[in-house]
Amino acid sequence: MKKILSYPLPSHTDLPKSLANWLPNRNRTALLIHDMQKYFVDFFETGVSPINNVINNIHTLLYIARNFNIPVFYTAQPGSMTPEQRGLLKDIWGNGMKAIDEHRAITPPLIPIKDETILTKWRYSAFFKSNLLHDLNYLNRNQLIICGVYAHIGCLSTAIDAYSHNIETFFVSDAVADFSEEKHHLALDMAAELCSVVIPTEQVIKNLRK
Numbered sequence: 001m002k003k004i005l006s007y008p009l010p011s012h013t014d015l016p017k018s019l020a021n022w023l024p025n026r027n028r029t030a031l032l033i034h035d036m037q038k039y040f041v042d043f044f045e046t047g048v049s050p051i052n053n054v055i056n057n058i059h060t061l062l063y064i065a066r067n068f069n070i071p072v073f074y075t076a077q078p079g080s081m082t083p084e085q086r087g088l089l090k091d092i093w094g095n096g097m098k099a100i101d102e103h104r105a106i107t108p109p110l111i112p113i114k115d116e117t118i119l120t121k122w123r124y125s126a127f128f129k130s131n132l133l134h135d136l137n138y139l140n141r142n143q144l145i146i147c148g149v150y151a152h153i154g155c156l157s158t159a160i161d162a163y164s165h166n167i168e169t170f171f172v173s174d175a176v177a178d179f180s181e182e183k184h185h186l187a188l189d190m191a192a193e194l195c196s197v198v199i200p201t202e203q204v205i206k207n208l209r210k
Helices: 051-067 089-093 132-138 151-164 181-194 201-208
Strands: 029-034 072-076 117-120 143-149 168-177 196-199
Touching (some): 029 051, 051 143, 051 168, 051 201, 143 151, 151 168, 168 181, 168 201, 181 196
Parallel strands (some): 029 072, 143 168, 168 196
């Protein structure tokens, strides 16, 4: 992959209108921090938009989730997959990350704490070969707040999968990042049209505090 150049995050007035009208509820939702591993984050220009602001916004969502006892899930690829484990991913993305801390670690300040779940990520969707659906059902959670990278690939695939399992999803417009501004807006447009409520961090927090 090439280095991802800086681009501005979408403003509140520049978001697509979602077809669904769901609202985040702290007693029903869980937070999914998607693929925020150093390997993926390091493709972005550091210290600038979008990744700097996205990390800050995810950290704010994480703080709120921890204070309201909202379940937190992370996805993380294992690295150094065998050819059988990697499957067709290799045809498009090559060998991917290695099983070393410099690649696999969750980027600060988003490091998981006790009782937060790290899901092994095998394919685009966080639901693929993971316990995510089982855990959400066990916790009586039928909403999912999605943030992380990359918006038009894993984040969107996970949102579509969640929708297919009757889980209301919230695609956080300024807490996801992508290969470019164009791809970012494409992901938001598709999410709003197909499977999610596209919503900024500030509005998510307002609803969770109600």
